[in-house]
């Protein structure tokens with residue numbers, strides 16, 4: 329039975345674990361940002377930029393953006409296969425689901441590009 | 456009390472309707488929902504429902520009672536009724552054959568998929584395959600399932616993907632054989648569960664635990680399966 333044509337890893341277990349690991353990465357990154365703002369209530373732009381572009385935060389930020397993409401795709405794929413199924417919608421379900429998935433890919437990819445571009449301060453022309 | 460029953464007779468009805476009956480409850484004792492149905496059927500023999508044991512053993516009278524799945528024979532009217540109204544509908548998420556009778560084929564197909572029988576490829580012992588008391592205790596809370604489908608038909612994930620998500624009842628039985636010390640097919644069983652749907656569509660909503668008339672806990676069994684899959688896969 330082909331039940332998982334387009335999930336992220338084709339394995340329910342791997343998807344399940346990735347979903348959790350990426351959630352932890354996203355949570356830790358959020359904590360770092362909030363922690364920095366709490367520890368430096370009088371933060372100005374110079375210190376903010378210095379913090380965000382420190383090597384550790386750059387790598388961590390990149391990891392976070394990638395985690396976001398994986399997390400969003402697995403989550404949205406799951407939602408799509410819950411609500412847009414043949415069982416509920418009949419023969420047009422695959423088409424509707426394909427359109428939906430295309431849209432999700434587009435949005436996630438855009439976020440990925442913009443996020444990485446901003447983080448690594450690429451000139452706007454690359455975006 | 457007013458009793459409102461979901462009626463659908465495919466030969467004569469073009470669509471389902473709710474039919475209301477007046478019912479006088481006795482003052483001196485509580486009735487089970489099934490007794491009310493039996494008495495109503497004496498007046499109106501066209502009401503269709505399944506029942507057999509009338510004591511929570513056969514699992515045939517699972518239905519939706521005032522919004523909650525349960526066995527009619529084990530649900531006291533006093534607990535179910537709200538604002539003097541008893542509302543009986545068929546189990547949700549399965550095709551209705553007639554009135555309160557649903558087609559359980561999909562439910563059984565998922566049950567079949569978990570191969571609910573002991574598999575052991577060791578040579579047959581002279582008498583029987585023994586099991587320690589501790590190992591036997593691991594099956595408590597699993598083997599008691601009567602396949603009434605109250606859990607599976609209350610599970611939103613099963614409503615959405617009844618053909619792909621096994622559902623709590625089948626998963627409980629899956630774990631019943633994974634946990635059995637006499638079963639040697641653990642690996643093969645696990646390898647059939649590692650797709651994104653069969654097990655992993657469970658979201659831990661716990662509707663199933665709420666619905667089970669035998670007080671079993673399919674969510675816990677599902678979590679155990681997940682733990683086994685993680686141990687096996689890493």
Ligand code: SF4
Nearest residue numbers: 610657658660661663
């Ligand atoms: S805990 Fe899982 S199996 Fe039980 S009702 Fe919720 S999603 Fe369904």
Ligand code: SF4
Nearest residue numbers: 600601603604606667
């Ligand atoms: S687990 Fe409980 S609710 Fe589900 S089929 Fe078995 S007895 Fe019925």
Ligand code: FES
Nearest residue numbers: 508509511514528
């Ligand atoms: S009639 Fe057998 S379980 Fe209710």
